Amino acid sequence: MQLLNKRPESLLDVTMHYCPGCGHGIVHRLVAEVMDELGIRERTIGVAPVGCAVFADVYFNCDMIQGAHGRGPAEATGIKRSKPDTIVFSYQGDGDLASIGMAEIVHAAIRSEHITVIFINNAIYGMTGGQMAPTTLLGQKATTCVEGRTVKQAGYPIKMSEMLATIDGSVYIERTAVNSAPNVMKTKAAIKKAFKNQVDGKGFSMVEILSMCPTNWGTKASNPAEATKFVVDGMMPVYPLGVYKDADAVKK
Amino acid sequence: MYQGIRIAGFGGQGVISAGVLLAQAGMLEGREVSFFPSYGAEMRGGTANCSVVVASDEVTTPIVSSPDTVIVLNEPSLSKFEPMVKPGGLLIVNSSLVNSKPVRKDIKVLYVPCNAIAAEVGNPKAMNMVALGAFAAVTGAMSVDAIAKAMTRVYKKLKPEIIELNVKALKRGAEFKLN
Amino acid sequence: MAEKKLMKGNEALAEGAVRAGCRFFAGYPITPQNEVPEYMSWRLPQVGGAFVQSESEVSAINMVYGAAATGVRCMTSSSSPGMSLKQEGISYCAGADLPVFLANVMRGGPGLGNIAGAQGDYWQATRGGGHGDYRTFVMAPNGANEMANFPHKCFEIACKYRLPSMVLADGIIGQMMEPVEFMHPEVDVKALKEPDWALGVNHGRAKRIVKSYDLREGMLELMVNERVKRYRQIEAAEVIYEEKMMDDAEIAIVAYGTSARISVAAMKLAREKGLKVGLFRPVTLWPFPKARLAELSKRIKKFLVVEMSLGQMVEDVQLSVNGRADVYLHARPGASVMTAEEVYTTMESISKKGAKEYATAK
Numbered sequence: 001m002q003l004l005n006k007r008p009e010s011l012l013d014v015t016m017h018y019c020p021g022c023g024h025g026i027v028h029r030l031v032a033e034v035m036d037e038l039g040i041r042e043r044t045i046g047v048a049p050v051g052c053a054v055f056a057d058v059y060f061n062c063d064m065i066q067g068a069h070g071r072g073p074a075e076a077t078g079i080k081r082s083k084p085d086t087i088v089f090s091y092q093g094d095g096d097l098a099s100i101g102m103a104e105i106v107h108a109a110i111r112s113e114h115i116t117v118i119f120i121n122n123a124i125y126g127m128t129g130g131q132m133a134p135t136t137l138l139g140q141k142a143t144t145c146v147e148g149r150t151v152k153q154a155g156y157p158i159k160m161s162e163m164l165a166t167i168d169g170s171v172y173i174e175r176t177a178v179n180s181a182p183n184v185m186k187t188k189a190a191i192k193k194a195f196k197n198q199v200d201g202k203g204f205s206m207v208e209i210l211s212m213c214p215t216n217w218g219t220k221a222s223n224p225a226e227a228t229k230f231v232v233d234g235m236m237p238v239y240p241l242g243v244y245k246d247a248d249a250v251k252k
Numbered sequence: 253m254y255q256g257i258r259i260a261g262f263g264g265q266g267v268i269s270a271g272v273l274l275a276q277a278g279m280l281e282g283r284e285v286s287f288f289p290s291y292g293a294e295m296r297g298g299t300a301n302c303s304v305v306v307a308s309d310e311v312t313t314p315i316v317s318s319p320d321t322v323i324v325l326n327e328p329s330l331s332k333f334e335p336m337v338k339p340g341g342l343l344i345v346n347s348s349l350v351n352s353k354p355v356r357k358d359i360k361v362l363y364v365p366c367n368a369i370a371a372e373v374g375n376p377k378a379m380n381m382v383a384l385g386a387f388a389a390v391t392g393a394m395s396v397d398a399i400a401k402a403m404t405r406v407y408k409k410l411k412p413e414i415i416e417l418n419v420k421a422l423k424r425g426a427e428f429k430l431n
Numbered sequence: 432m433a434e435k436k437l438m439k440g441n442e443a444l445a446e447g448a449v450r451a452g453c454r455f456f457a458g459y460p461i462t463p464q465n466e467v468p469e470y471m472s473w474r475l476p477q478v479g480g481a482f483v484q485s486e487s488e489v490s491a492i493n494m495v496y497g498a499a500a501t502g503v504r505c506m507t508s509s510s511s512p513g514m515s516l517k518q519e520g521i522s523y524c525a526g527a528d529l530p531v532f533l534a535n536v537m538r539g540g541p542g543l544g545n546i547a548g549a550q551g552d553y554w555q556a557t558r559g560g561g562h563g564d565y566r567t568f569v570m571a572p573n574g575a576n577e578m579a580n581f582p583h584k585c586f587e588i589a590c591k592y593r594l595p596s597m598v599l600a601d602g603i604i605g606q607m608m609e610p611v612e613f614m615h616p617e618v619d620v621k622a623l624k625e626p627d628w629a630l631g632v633n634h635g636r637a638k639r640i641v642k643s644y645d646l647r648e649g650m651l652e653l654m655v656n657e658r659v660k661r662y663r664q665i666e667a668a669e670v671i672y673e674e675k676m677m678d679d680a681e682i683a684i685v686a687y688g689t690s691a692r693i694s695v696a697a698m699k700l701a702r703e704k705g706l707k708v709g710l711f712r713p714v715t716l717w718p719f720p721k722a723r724l725a726e727l728s729k730r731i732k733k734f735l736v737v738e739m740s741l742g743q744m745v746e747d748v749q750l751s752v753n754g755r756a757d758v759y760l761h762a763r764p765g766a767s768v769m770t771a772e773e774v775y776t777t778m779e780s781i782s783k784k785g786a787k788e789y790a791t792a793k
Contacts (some may be wrong), residue, residue, distance in 0.1 A: 008721035043632045047497070048642075057640045063630040065500045066642040068523050071493035074457075074485065078497025082455050082505070083631050104493070107486035253462065272608060279610050285437070286574075287608035291463060312696035313689075314574075314607040317770055405437075414674050 021224025023211025070101025073108035112169030130216035163243035260301035261325025266380035271302035276402035278306035378421035385425025441466035442699035443579035452618035454480035455505035457494035463602035464536035492520030500631025508534035522561030526643025530589035539766025547766035548602030593728035680709030722749035
C-alpha cells in the first residue's frame, strides 16, 4: 500500500479545538505544507494571536510564541530583527489584525518588515462568542449588533488588503478564500509566495483569507455547507478576491 | 569649595554648551561636578538656562536654587534670575544686550560686553566664552586653561581655528575684574 | 580603572545597556527620556544590534517581547505615560518568564502631567504595574554614574531569574550630566550561552514555545508558584541599599533617586545644627530592603520618608518598621522638587517630642 497524502511534518498530530466547518484548520495545514515544501520548518518562528487561533502555538511543529492581542506584527518585528536568519510569520484574525492591532499591522507594512502575515477574515469575533468584528458586513448579525451591523452604529467594514496595498512598504498582498477546493489551492499558492518572498528577502507580505465561522454566523449559515455559500454571496462582493500588490523587493 | 552656577539667555546663545563646558573643565581639575539643563517649554519660548555645580565634595542636588554665580546673557533673564543669586553672590551681566540694571544691593555685579568683545575677537558666536572667562577670573572657581582644555572634549567637531578664537574670547573675558 | 567621562544620565544608561550586552531596542519618543532612543539609534548598529523606532509604546514593548523570546538581550525605555502604555506587554514578559530590561525616566503625573522629574510611578514600578501576579526587579539610580552602571545588574538579574527588570529614574537624573565611570567589563554577547528556551533556528531539537497562558485547570497556579520561588530567591539575595551616617542616627531619612541626593544635603545641614540624622537609601525598590529597615527600627524611632510624589514608598517603610517606629513623610507631588532647607525644617519639627506622625510637608 502506498501513502499518497500524509500529514505535513510542520503540523503536529494533535487534536485541534476548532469547530466543525471552521477554516482555521485548513489554513493551518496549508501553512504547514508550505513550510515543508520550502524546507524552512527548522528555522521558522510562528507568532500565535489572541483569538480562535491562540493554540496555533501547539499545532505547528516549529518554534512558536504567543503574545498580546493584536501585537503579532510587533512581536514578529522584534524576532526578525534579532534573528534575521529565521523565517517569521504572524497568524492573525480580523479582531486581532484589523481592530486592536491596526497600528501594528500598518506600521509593520510601512517598515516593510521581512515577515509573512496570514490574516483570517471571517467577519466575526469567534473566540469571545460572535461579537461584531471590524470586518463584519453591513446588515450581518452579531451579538453586539443583534439587528445587523448599521453604518450609523458601527461604520463600514474595513478592507485591509486594499488599504495595505497602498503602502509603499508592502511587497505582496493577496486576498483568497477557503470556501472551495479550487480556492484552497489558490490560497496555498498565495501562502507559498508570501513565505518565499521572505526567504528571498523581499519584504512585507500578507495573505488575507476569507474563511468560514459557522458557529457564530447565525442560524442560516450555521450549517458548514451554508457557511461556504455565505463566503461567496456575502463576503466576496465586499471583499473581492485577487492580488492587490505584487511588487519587487522594496529597497531599504 | 562649592560653586553653584546658573547660566541664562536666549536659545542659541550657547547657554547649554557653556554649562557643559564649565562642568567638563571642573572635572578636568579633579572636582566633583554636575550639569542640569532646563528642558521645559521655556527652552522654545525664549530663555534657556542651566545649572552647574563645581565642588570639592559630592554634589547633592544638581538643580542650583540659590546660585553663587548667575550669568545672564539676555534682557529677560535678568529679572528672572537676579532674585536667585545668593546674598553676597556674583551676577555677571552681558552688557551688550542687557540694558536694565540689577536692583539688588547685596550682590556683586560684573558688566561684560560679551557680544562686543566676541565680535572684536572675530567670532561673534563666542560671546558665551567671554562670559566664562570673566567667571573663571573673578570667582577663581576654575582656571581659564581648564576651560580652554575642556573645549576640545566638548566641541569635538569644531575646527581648530574656531577653538583658537574661542580661547581668545575666553582670555579677553578673563581680563575683567570686579571694581 | 576606566577614564571618567562627562555624560548625560539618559546617554549613560543607553551606553551602559549596550555594554551590558543589549542588542535590541524599541522605543517611542517621550520627554524626558529621548536621549535613550536617540543614542541607541546610532550606537546599536555599531555593535551589530537592531534599533526600531516603534509606532507606539505598546508596539515597542511587544517588539521587545519578541526579541527577548529569541534570547537576545533587549530593552525599551519611556517616561511615565508611556510606561503606563507598556504595562500589558510587561505583564506578558513576566508571564512568559522573559528577561527584558526597562527604563522609566519619570515625569510629573497623573495624566499628561508635565515633563519635569518626579517619583510618582513608584507604585506602578514596584507593584507589578500590569495585570496579574508578578514582580519586576527595580533599581533606583541617584545620578548619571548609576545610570551607567545599573543596566549591567538589571540584565544580570533579568537573565538569571527570568523576569523583567527596570531602572526607575526621573527627569532630573535623565537630563543631568555627571562624571561617569563604567565599572563593569563589557559583556561579550557571543560568549553568552543561548538559553535553553530561546526561539530561533532549531535544527534537530524539539520545538519551543514562549507563552504566558495555561488554560488547563490548576496549571496556571503551578506556573505562577514556580515563579514565586524565584521571587523569594531574589528577595533573599538581591537586596541593595546604602546607608550614610546611620551609626548614631536618631532620625533616619529614607529616600531614593533625586530625593536621596537632596536628602544628603539636608542631612549635612541637620548634622551642622546638631541633629543626629542619617540617610537610608533603598537602591533596589523591589526587592525592598525591608529586613534591614526592620532591624534599624529596633534602635531608630523616627523615620522620615522624602519623596517627589504624594507619598508612595512611605507605605513600604511603614510595612517594614511595622509599628516599631514613627514614620513621617515629606512629599512633593506634581514634579516639584524639595530643597534641602525644606527637608531640614521638617526634620527639626519631627525631632521635637510629640510630633504628629505621618506629617506631610506643604
